[in-house]
Amino acid sequence: MAKPYLHGHHASVLRSHAWRTVENSCPYLIPYLDNPKLKILDVGCGPGTISVDFAARVPEGFVLGIDPSADVIEKARKHAEEKGITNVQFEIGDIFNWKNIAGVEEGGFDIVHAHQVLQHLQDPLGALNEMKRLTKPGGIIAIRDVDYSAMTWYPEVPGLREWLNLYIAVAKGLNCDPNIGKRLHAVAMKAGFDRTEIETSGAVWVFSTPEERAWWCGLWADRTLHSNFKNSCIDNGFATEDDLAKIADTWRELEKREDGWFSVMNGQVVCHVRLQP
Numbered sequence: 001m002a003k004p005y006l007h008g009h010h011a012s013v014l015r016s017h018a019w020r021t022v023e024n025s026c027p028y029l030i031p032y033l034d035n036p037k038l039k040i041l042d043v044g045c046g047p048g049t050i051s052v053d054f055a056a057r058v059p060e061g062f063v064l065g066i067d068p069s070a071d072v073i074e075k076a077r078k079h080a081e082e083k084g085i086t087n088v089q090f091e092i093g094d095i096f097n098w099k100n101i102a103g104v105e106e107g108g109f110d111i112v113h114a115h116q117v118l119q120h121l122q123d124p125l126g127a128l129n130e131m132k133r134l135t136k137p138g139g140i141i142a143i144r145d146v147d148y149s150a151m152t153w154y155p156e157v158p159g160l161r162e163w164l165n166l167y168i169a170v171a172k173g174l175n176c177d178p179n180i181g182k183r184l185h186a187v188a189m190k191a192g193f194d195r196t197e198i199e200t201s202g203a204v205w206v207f208s209t210p211e212e213r214a215w216w217c218g219l220w221a222d223r224t225l226h227s228n229f230k231n232s233c234i235d236n237g238f239a240t241e242d243d244l245a246k247i248a249d250t251w252r253e254l255e256k257r258e259d260g261w262f263s264v265m266n267g268q269v270v271c272h273v274r275l276q277p
């Protein structure tokens with residue numbers, strides 16, 4: 001059985017997910033959204049802000065967002081309602097168990113998308129294989145994930161390096177790859193895509209203005225103290241409450257630094273599913 005999602009869905013986690021739009025989280029897909037009739041599956045949709053944005057961009061098409069968390073699916077439905085977007089539907093569901101999800105069928109989607117999901121799975125190749133099965137021949141799979149090992153910041157505030165090492169250790173302890181962003185194309189090749197069928201690119205989130213630092217550093221300070229990440233650290237003996245309190249202070253320190261800068265490197269792939277198998 002799949003292990004629980006590392007971060008859980010504490011308010012400090014949702015604060016970062018609910019900020020996401022097509023423009024700030026999957027601009028590499030915009031050139032593929034010029035057909036208003038597209039059918040899109042958003043795997044691991046979280047609170048659904050990207051899915052709703054997709055739906056607004058394909059007014060004659062349809063978007064289905066799936067996520068195993070009932071709480072987050074409820075939030076996604078509410079978000080669509082608030083935005084007045086009706087061509088989107090959200091269902092509780094697991095990519096490894098899609099046969100139980102209403103509206104999900106083999107070869108049923110022009111685009112199958114996953115943003116920051118594969119890094120949290122014990123079997124990212126298995127997930128990509130399922131995504132491939134759900135894509136129409138001639139359609140695309142679009143995946144974007146972070147590479148934690150390529151995160152960088154300025155200045156070198158004491159304690160942040162420990163946070164990064166801790167995060168990577170916790171994720172690897174769950175048999176997940178927090179650095180998968182740099183090898184999404186390699187996973188796609190293992191799933192049977194020829195290298196010529198895979199487009200690769202990267203994109204960076206930068207948090208540097210006072211508002212950006214307050215938001216990013218603040219949410220990580222809160223995640224460190226309150227989300228499932230905290231429980232995973234303590235329960236698995238990676239850190240004590242005291243260590244985590246120091247890490248949260250470190251995030252607040254970077255937030256206060258007028259010259260502070262934090263960047264997040266994301267790997268992106270577009271895999272073209274063959275017309276003929």
Ligand SMILES: C[S@@+](CC[C@H](N)C(=O)[O-])C[C@H]1O[C@@H](n2cnc3c(N)ncnc32)[C@H](O)[C@@H]1O
Nearest residue numbers: 005017020044045046067069094095115116117
């Ligand atoms: C980092 S969040 C990304 C949410 C959303 N894609 C976004 O970018 O805002 C990862 C999401 O993957 C979901 N997830 C975890 N395991 C999954 C699985 N087996 N199938 C589908 N989604 C899964 C989690 O519940 C979580 O909401």
